[in-house]
Amino acid sequence: MKTEESQRDDVLAVERLAASLSTAFGVLATIVAAIGLYGVMAFWVARRTREIGVRMALGAEAADVIWIVLREVLLLRGIGIVIGLPVTLAVSRLLRSQLYGISPSDPASISFAVAGIVLIGALSGYMPARRATRVDPVSALRYE
Numbered sequence: 001m002k003t004e005e006s007q008r009d010d011v012l013a014v015e016r017l018a019a020s021l022s023t024a025f026g027v028l029a030t031i032v033a034a035i036g037l038y039g040v041m042a043f044w045v046a047r048r049t050r051e052i053g054v055r056m057a058l059g060a061e062a063a064d065v066i067w068i069v070l071r072e073v074l075l076l077r078g079i080g081i082v083i084g085l086p087v088t089l090a091v092s093r094l095l096r097s098q099l100y101g102i103s104p105s106d107p108a109s110i111s112f113a114v115a116g117i118v119l120i121g122a123l124s125g126y127m128p129a130r131r132a133t134r135v136d137p138v139s140a141l142r143y144e
Contacts, residue, residue: 019100030116038124045069045128052132053140062133066126073125077118085110 002010045052052065092104102109 015100030120034120034124037121038127041069041073041125042128045132049132049135049140053135053137056133056135057137057141062130065133066129069129069132070122070125073121074118077121081114081117085114088113 055065055068056062088110089105092099096104
């Protein structure tokens with residue numbers, strides 16, 4: 001004899017495991033993507049150290065230099081979002097049976113994902129740009 005609750009738990013155990021694994025892998029993929037984006041942005045800012053040094057030597061404010069980097073990061077994120085949203089909506093319709101409790105085009109979920117992408121992109125661009133503004137302009141001009 002089993003209670004109805006324990007039978008329901010047994011039936012849903014596989015689905016819960018799949019949902020937990022999907023969540024864990026999604027979080028892991030987001031972390032790996034954020035680290036990769038940070039690495040690319042750090043490399044890109046390091047390659048532009050001379051340009052940043054010239055701008056700082058000519059009197060550019062740190063906020064202006066940070067905005068130059070963030071503008072490019074946010075432009076790339078915007079292009080990715082514009083391309084990714086239609087693809088996401090198309091694929092989510094194919095995976096409708098795997099979505100529990102939400103519609104394939106749930107505005108809250110999509111908004112949360114877009115906000116996360118923009119936030120991770122902004123942080124990954126802000127940190128190297130902030131570090132680049134602390135470089136002495138004279139040493140940056142000598143940098144090769």
